[in-house]
Amino acid sequence: MDSNTEMKDFLATRRGRVQPEDVGLPAGRNRRVPGLRREELAALAGVSASWYTRLERGDATGVSAEVLDAISRTLKLDDVERAHLFDLAQLTQGGIRRQQRRRVTAPRVRxxxxxxxxxxxxxxxxxxxxxxxxxxxxxxxxxxxxxxxxxxxxxxxxxxxxxxxxxxxxxxxxxxxxxxxxxxxxxxxxxxxxxxxxxxxxxxxxxxxxxxxxxxxxxxxxxxxxxxxxxxxxxxxxxxxxxxxxxxxxxxxxxxxxxxxxxxxxxxxxxxxxxxxxxxxxxxxxxxxxxxx
The missing domain is CATH 3.30.450.180 (Beta-Lactamase)
Structure with missing residues (x-):
C-alpha cells in the first residue's frame, strides 16, 4: 500500500461527498467535479489552499492533530473515518514505502x-x-x-x-x-x-x-x-x-x-x-x- 496514494484518494473521495450547499456555499453551474473544491475545503478548515493541496497529494509532514480535526469536521467524517485519516497521516510521516513488509504469524489462541x-x-x-x-x-x-x-x-x-x-x-x-x-x-x-x-x-x-x-x-x-x-x-x-x-x-x-x-x-x-x-x-x-x- 502506497501511503501517499491512499491519503490522496481518501481525501479526494471524502471531499467529493460534501456538496457546497451542505456547508452554506452556492452550488454554481460550472463545477467540473462533484463536491467541494480544494480551496473551498481549505478555507472552511482554516488552512491555506496550497497547504491542503500538499496534504491531499500525500504529504502530511508537520501536520498537527488540530488541523486533521478541522479537516475531519469540514468533511463531516464519522469516528471511523477520522481515525482512518489519522492512521494515514501517521503512515505518510513514517515513510511506509521504506519499510519491508513482513508476514504476520497467526497468533495462537490461548x-x-x-x-x-x-x-x-x-x-x-x-x-x-x-x-x-x-x-x-x-x-x-x-x-x-x-x-x-x-x-x-x-x-x-x-x-x-x-x-x-x-x-x-x-x-x-x-x-x-x-x-x-x-x-x-x-x-x-x-x-x-x-x-x-x-x-x-x-x-x-x-x-x-x-x-x-x-x-x-x-x-x-x-x-x-x-x-x-x-x-x-x-x-x-x-x-x-x-x-x-x-x-x-x-x-x-x-x-x-x-x-x-x-x-x-x-x-x-x-x-x-x-x-x-x-x-x-x-x-x-x-x-x-x-x-x-
Whole structure:
C-alpha cells in the first residue's frame, strides 16, 4: 500500500461527498467535479489552499492533530473515518514505502479462550484476526458458517467467502451491504497494519479475482465491525436474524471476538436452537453428521 496514494484518494473521495450547499456555499453551474473544491475545503478548515493541496497529494509532514480535526469536521467524517485519516497521516510521516513488509504469524489462541468459546453452547461465537481469518470458533459458530468450512481452504476466511464464493450471495440476503462492509473493514485494517504481508496478499488476491471488490476498494470507504444485525439464510435451518457484538482483547492485539444472539422467543431463536440440536451428540454418542460437520 502506497501511503501517499491512499491519503490522496481518501481525501479526494471524502471531499467529493460534501456538496457546497451542505456547508452554506452556492452550488454554481460550472463545477467540473462533484463536491467541494480544494480551496473551498481549505478555507472552511482554516488552512491555506496550497497547504491542503500538499496534504491531499500525500504529504502530511508537520501536520498537527488540530488541523486533521478541522479537516475531519469540514468533511463531516464519522469516528471511523477520522481515525482512518489519522492512521494515514501517521503512515505518510513514517515513510511506509521504506519499510519491508513482513508476514504476520497467526497468533495462537490461548487454551482458556477456546474453553470460554466451548462453554458458550447457546450462542455462535468466533475469534477472527486482522485478515478476517477465523482462528477459533465454538461448535455453534462452526455450524452457523458450515459453508465456509466446506470450501476446502486451509484457512477459513470471511473475506474470501464473501467476495469469491458464489454461495455467499445466498447465505447473506443483504450480500451487497455485507460485501461493502467487508471491503471497508479491510481498508481500516490495511492502514493500521501496513507491514502485514498476509493482509496485503489477501487484498491483492481479492482485487485480482473480483471486479466487484475492486470497485468497492476504489470507493475508499472505511468501517469497523462493532455491533449490528446480521441477516443469514442458513442452508439447514433457513432465515436467521442475529444481533452481533464485536469485542477486542487488550492482551491479544489484532484479535476480535464475534458473538451472535437472537431475540428471545423469535423464529430466529428457534432456528438457533434447531441448529444447536443439529450439531449436538446423537443418542448413540456420535455427533450428528451433516454437510461435513
Amino acid at each position: 487454551p482458556v479462550l477456546q474453553q470460554i468459546l466451548d462453554q458458550m453452547t447457546d450462542l455462535p461465537a468466533a475469534v477472527q484476526n486482522e485478515c478476517h481469518d477465523i482462528v477459533a470458533v465454538n461448535a455453534l459458530g462452526r455450524a452457523l458458517y458450515a459453508d465456509m468450512y466446506e470450501a476446502g481452504h486451509d484457512t477459513v476466511n470471511f473475506a474470501r467467502y464473501i467476495h469469491l464464493d458464489p454461495r455467499a450471495k445466498l447465505f447473506y440476503p443483504e450480500w451487497d451491504d455485507v460485501a461493502a462492509m467487508s471491503a471497508a473493514m479491510l481498508r481500516v485494517a490495511a492502514a493500521r497494519g501496513p507491514y502485514n504481508r498476509d493482509l496485503s496478499d489477501l487484498i491483492g488476491e481479492l482485487a485480482t479475482r473480483s471486479e466487484h471488490f475492486r470497485v468497492l476498494w476504489a470507493s475508499h470507504d472505511v468501517h469497523e465491525h462493532r455491533t449490528g444485525l446480521k441477516k443469514i439464510h442458513h442452508p439447514v435451518v433457513g432465515d436467521i436474524d442475529l444481533s452481533y457484538e464485536a469485542m477486542s482483547f487488550p492482551g491479544e492485539p489484532g484479535l476480535s471476538l464475534m458473538v451472535y444472539t437472537a431475540e428471545p422467543g423469535s423464529p430466529s431463536a428457534d432456528a438457533l436452537r434447531l441448529l444447536s440440536a443439529w450439531t449436538a451428540p446423537a443418542a448413540g454418542g456420535q455427533a450428528v453428521e451433516s454437510r461435513g460437520l
